[in-house]
Amino acid sequence: xxxxxxxxxxxxxxxxxxxxxxxxxxxxxxxxxxxxxxxxxxxxxxxxxxxxxxxxxxxxxxxxxxxxxxxxxxxxxxxxxxxxxxxxxxxxxxxxxxxxxxxxxxxxxxxxxxxxxxxxxxxxxxxxxxxxxxxxxxxxxxxxxxxxxxxxxxxxxxxxxxxxxxxxxxxxxxxxxxxxxxxxxxxxxxxxxxxxxxxxxxxxxxxxxxxxxxxxxxxxxxxxxxxxxxxxxxxxxxxxxxxxxxxxxxxxxxxxxxxxxxxxxxxxxxxxxxxxxxxxxxxxxxxxxxxxxxxxxxxxxxxxxxxxxxxxxxxxxxxxxxxxxxxxxxxxxxxxxxxxxxxxxxxxxxxxxxxxxxxxxxxxxxxxxxxxxxxxxxxxxxxxxxxxxxxxxx
Amino acid sequence: xxxxxxxxxxxxxxxxxxxxxxxxxxxxxxxxxxxxxxxxxxxxxxxxxxxxxxxxxxxxxxxxxxxxxxxxxxxxxxxxxxxxxxxxxxxxxxxxxxxxxxxxxxxxxxxxxxxxxxxxxxxxxxxxxxxxxxxxxxxxxxxxxxxxxxxxxxxxxxxxxxxxxxxxxxxxxxxxxxxxxxxxxxxxxxxxxxxxxxxxxxxxxxxxxxxxxxxxxxxxxxxxxxxxxxxxxxxxxxxxxxxxxxxxxxxxxxxxxxxxxxxxxxxxxxxxxxxxxxxxxxxxxxxxxxxxxxxxxxxxxxxxxxxxxxxxxxxxxxxxxxxxxxxxxxxxxxxxxxxxxxxxxxxxxxxxxxxxx
Numbered sequence: 065x066x067x068x069x070x071x072x073x074x075x076x077x078x079x080x081x082x083x084x085x086x087x088x089x090x091x092x093x094x095x096x097x098x099x100x101x102x103x104x105x106x107x108x109x110x111x112x113x114x115x116x117x118x119x120x121x122x123x124x125x126x127x128x129x130x131x132x133x134x135x136x137x138x139x140x141x142x143x144x145x146x147x148x149x150x151x152x153x154x155x156x157x158x159x160x161x162x163x164x165x166x167x168x169x170x171x172x173x174x175x176x177x178x179x180x181x182x183x184x185x186x187x188x189x190x191x192x193x194x195x196x197x198x199x200x201x202x203x204x205x206x207x208x209x210x211x212x213x214x215x216x217x218x219x220x221x222x223x224x225x226x227x228x229x230x231x232x233x234x235x236x237x238x239x240x241x242x243x244x245x246x247x248x249x250x251x252x253x254x255x256x257x258x259x260x261x262x263x264x265x266x267x268x269x270x271x272x273x274x275x276x277x278x279x280x281x282x283x284x285x286x287x288x289x290x291x292x293x294x295x296x297x298x299x300x301x302x303x304x305x306x307x308x309x310x311x312x313x314x315x316x317x318x319x320x321x322x323x324x325x326x327x328x329x330x331x332x333x334x335x336x337x338x339x340x341x342x343x344x345x346x347x348x349x350x351x352x353x354x355x356x357x358x359x360x361x362x363x364x365x366x367x368x369x370x371x372x373x374x375x376x377x378x379x380x381x382x383x384x385x386x387x388x389x390x391x392x393x394x395x396x397x398x399x400x401x402x403x404x405x406x407x408x409x410x411x412x413x414x415x416x417x418x419x420x421x422x423x424x425x426x427x428x429x430x431x432x433x434x435x436x437x438x439x440x441x442x443x444x445x446x447x448x449x450x451x452x453x454x455x456x457x458x
Numbered sequence: 459x460x461x462x463x464x465x466x467x468x469x470x471x472x473x474x475x476x477x478x479x480x481x482x483x484x485x486x487x488x489x490x491x492x493x494x495x496x497x498x499x500x501x502x503x504x505x506x507x508x509x510x511x512x513x514x515x516x517x518x519x520x521x522x523x524x525x526x527x528x529x530x531x532x533x534x535x536x537x538x539x540x541x542x543x544x545x546x547x548x549x550x551x552x553x554x555x556x557x558x559x560x561x562x563x564x565x566x567x568x569x570x571x572x573x574x575x576x577x578x579x580x581x582x583x584x585x586x587x588x589x590x591x592x593x594x595x596x597x598x599x600x601x602x603x604x605x606x607x608x609x610x611x612x613x614x615x616x617x618x619x620x621x622x623x624x625x626x627x628x629x630x631x632x633x634x635x636x637x638x639x640x641x642x643x644x645x646x647x648x649x650x651x652x653x654x655x656x657x658x659x660x661x662x663x664x665x666x667x668x669x670x671x672x673x674x675x676x677x678x679x680x681x682x683x684x685x686x687x688x689x690x691x692x693x694x695x696x697x698x699x700x701x702x703x704x705x706x707x708x709x710x711x712x713x714x715x716x717x718x719x720x721x722x723x724x725x726x727x728x729x730x731x732x733x734x735x736x737x738x739x740x741x742x743x744x745x746x747x748x749x750x751x752x753x754x755x756x757x758x759x760x761x762x763x764x765x766x767x768x769x770x771x772x773x774x775x776x777x778x779x780x781x782x783x784x785x786x787x788x789x790x791x792x793x794x795x796x797x798x799x800x801x802x803x804x805x806x807x808x809x810x811x812x813x814x815x
Contacts, residue, residue, distance in 0.1 A: 081606030119704035164528035368631035
């Protein structure tokens with residue numbers, strides 16, 4: 065093992081214990097001087113209870129406004145090798161599938177240009193390369209693109225879209241999340257690399273309402289798979305489950321609309337009342353499957369707290385067909401309409417969810433050209449302060 | 459002559475990375491089954507089987523480890539693997555007889571198998587002091603300390619339901635932890651300190667003033683320098699000003715710390731997605747192992763595991779028993795900080811006499 069430049073008694077404590085240690089990971093790359101200094105500076109943070117990274121600063125590749133996040137040490141004299149230690153976001157392949165060859169290609173590129181430390185993956189989904197110098201940004205980018213990879217998003221642009229494992233390995237996928245994610249990412253390359261929006265705009269593609277990519281909480285546009293027709297039931301398999309699952313207690317009683325009934329022999333579902341929550345399907349995956357008339361619910365406006373408070377996405381289009389052959393034209397048209405409106409009227413650092421709250425969902429829908437439908441609300445308004453206009457007399 | 463500059467190519471097409479069994483059965487999977495913790499099989503309509511072995515990682519990975527994963531994938535999986543949305547690695551193979559040897563080799567290299575079914579999967583988290591400027595605490599260290607204790611729950615499936623833990627080192631929440639069964643969140647608790655000498659050089663004052671959601675920042679002339687002043691009582695420590703202006707220092711070694719939130723979820727199963735709610739407003743930073751945070755998380759999980767019904771997520775359990783009972787069972791003190799006073803705060807007031815006495 066490489067000899068360590070600094071004593072790190074506090075970090076060494078985090079090499080102990082059964083869970084894999086990030087300190088061990090850092091030390092695996094400590095043959096690079098910049099990693100030694102990154103470890104030294106981190107130990108200092110552990111001693112002093114404070115970060116020693118300075119605020120960003122504008123760095124990036126020619127022609128792009130995002131993808132590289134400037135990172136500088138506030139102790140450059142003491143830790144000169146990390147005086148500049150920038151983060152690079154590399155757009156991941158759909159659903160994070162790799163071959164060993166692709167991984168080695170990425171590792172070789174990162175070995176040539178940076179610290180050898182990564183995040184697999186960043187919160188938005190990118191492959192994150194942690195730490196390189198300003199001089200290496202362009203050569204790294206050239207090396208990446210030469211091998212078929214490109215940078216992801218950062219700043220006020222479309223952020224790198226991500227998706228669940230979808231039809232590649234899940235029987236519940238109601239549309240092709242991998243294809244939709246890839247298609248949308250390619251369609252909007254300009255919006256991904258060049259920040260022209262009021263703030264960030266995130267897409268996440270979830271194949272079913274289990275939402276394994278947390279799209280409803282973590283994206284501005286959640287494309288969540290769903291279906292319209294009957295849950296597919298294999299009654300023989302239900303009988304098999306009945307040996308180990310208390311179907312009355314675990315399925316019928318927990319159904320949010322009580323639309324499932326079990327008489328000990330046959331499972332009856334009132335599909336007209338099913339809200340596609342996935343619970344019964346999750347518990348009995350061999351017996352139940354989503355219906356065959358599949359598509360997606362489009363929900364918009366989700367975000368973390370900064371700045372006007374956290375929001376979950378809300379329903380925008382209750383059901384949209386997500387046919388691969390359509391090239392997702394409907395979703396693209398809606399997206400461009402949202403971007404035009406929010407781009408023109410959104411305030412600086414105002415996410416689209418906050419924008420909708422400020423201008424009102426009704427006004428927003430009118431401008432986009434969508435009709436209001438009851439699926440968009442938990443309940444109609446309860447206050448009588450209605451902004452009537454002349455339309456009421458028509 | 460210089461090579462032509464390539465831009466705007468986007469990510470590589472995922473199709474080239476899919477294993478043959480997936481290409482053949484794409485969209486034609488029939489069902490799946492968890493065979494044991496960390497191992498599942500997907501069965502296609504064709505009868506083909508795909509086995510998945512899942513291992514936890516610290517997210518921060520050395521290329522040395524990634525290359526090792528690649529070697530393991532070559533040896534057992536014809537080179538095929540993927541990552542999950544919670545930073546786990548999934549080895550994908552068709553030969554069931556190779557599973558045990560694969561598991562042995564992954565565990566030997568120091569990475570645990572698990573994270574499936576009614577368990578605690580990997581903690582999604584942020585950069586912390588490893589690589590972020592606005593972190594109120596470290597992410598990787600806290601996560602490591604907590605997961606060291608929660609490891610049995612990663613490796614078994616004995617909880618009432620899934621339990622998702624997430625960590626974010628400040629309110630920016632790169633990890634969007636706000637809908638987790640347990641969210642561990644770094645918090646600043648004091649108004650920023652202004653470096654008046656640097657401010658005019660580094661920041662646009664109108665942008666800085668506009669960045670404050672509570673209007674606490676005002677233009678001011680300080681010692682002849684065009685700068686700003688902050689009304690401390692109006693500051694809610696969000697740090698938005700620091701994001702737009704580095705001279706407004708929000709980080710504070712003495713007063714930054716960690717808060718704990720409970721009962722959120724993102725899936726639509728049974729009940730609608732929910733935000734996490736405040737359980738513990740503040741725990742001082744205590745590196746390297748944050749024992750008070752670890753104890754609090756373990757305590758909440760133990761009480762949940764003992765009391766929740768089968769399939770009940772943390773938030774569903776609390777909704778059934780009520781918040782007073784949650785605070786009683788967990789021995790967590792209910793304080794003034796638990797009562798919302800931001801926008802729409804009244805939505806969380808109890809406007810019924812339906813109480814348990």
